[in-house]
Amino acid sequence: MDLVKETDLRRRMVEEQIRRRGIRDERVLSAMEEVPRHLFIPKAVRHLAYADEPLPIGEGQTISQPYIVAEMTAALRLSGTEKVLEIGTGSGYQTVILARLCRELVTIERIASLSEAARKLLATMEVGGVTFVVGDGSLGSPGHAPFDRILSAAASPSVPAPWISQLSEGGIIVLPVGGRYEQELTRVTRAGSRTETEVLGGCRFVPLVGMYGFQS
Numbered sequence: 532m533d534l535v536k537e538t539d540l541r542r543r544m545v546e547e548q549i550r551r552r553g554i555r556d557e558r559v560l561s562a563m564e565e566v567p568r569h570l571f572i573p574k575a576v577r578h579l580a581y582a583d584e585p586l587p588i589g590e591g592q593t594i595s596q597p598y599i600v601a602e603m604t605a606a607l608r609l610s611g612t613e614k615v616l617e618i619g620t621g622s623g624y625q626t627v628i629l630a631r632l633c634r635e636l637v638t639i640e641r642i643a644s645l646s647e648a649a650r651k652l653l654a655t656m657e658v659g660g661v662t663f664v665v666g667d668g669s670l671g672s673p674g675h676a677p678f679d680r681i682l683s684a685a686a687s688p689s690v691p692a693p694w695i696s697q698l699s700e701g702g703i704i705v706l707p708v709g710g711r712y713e714q715e716l717t718r719v720t721r722a723g724s725r726t727e728t729e730v731l732g733g734c735r736f737v738p739l740v741g742m743y744g745f746q747s
């Protein structure tokens with residue numbers, strides 16, 4: 532993909548798919564305009580890198596539709612000072628977007644080959660401040676907690692209890708909650724011993740496979 536063409540495709544992706552649908556967080560919009568999404572897409576479908584759809588990344592997993600990445604990231608309300616936990620590294624695309632917008636990022640993926648490919652790609656892009664973990668992200672990452680924000684790109688039947696206990700005061704979790712095939716994008720905010728839950732809209736994600744998610 533030549534540089535002028537991909538820069539133009541990215542600008543149009545942000546304007547037509549993301550800003551036009553109501554995302555107003557300028558930091559999120561800039562990050563998505565700058566990060567070369569096509570580098571995260573397998574060659575066979577790379578020509579669709581800036582299309583308005585999720586794409587396969589191997590191992591039966593997907594990279595989310597650009598709008599969903601933007602919507603979830605904006606829903607986290609990042610100012611740049613936060614420590615963030617990402618569940619479901621996948622291709623590493625959302626990892627890079629988050630890394631640009633927060634202070635420190637821990638990203639967990641259950642499939643080792645995906646985590647390793649993402650780690651290598653981020654190293655070539657010289658993205659710092661990211662710790663890669665392979666394992667069951669439904670358990671959170673107790674050794675790195677507490678987190679100011681938690682984002683899950685895999686769907687869970689309910690909010691995993693370890694995420695709430697690893698969330699700092701005033702912290703936010705954004706995740707898809709629901710059945711295996713359809714869910715509601717949900718934002719959970721911690722206020723003392725209470726949590727406040729908001730439904731942001733319908734969505735479709737791959738399942739969170741683990742102790743506090745789906746069993747397979």
Ligand code: SAM
Binds near residue numbers: 622623626645667685
């Ligand atoms: N945000 C990613 C990107 O930009 O490419 C896409 C993530 S994909 C929709 C969801 C990922 O969650 C998959 O790679 C899947 O293997 C992973 N996953 C599912 N259950 C998990 C678990 N318990 N712990 C960690 N990762 C998990």
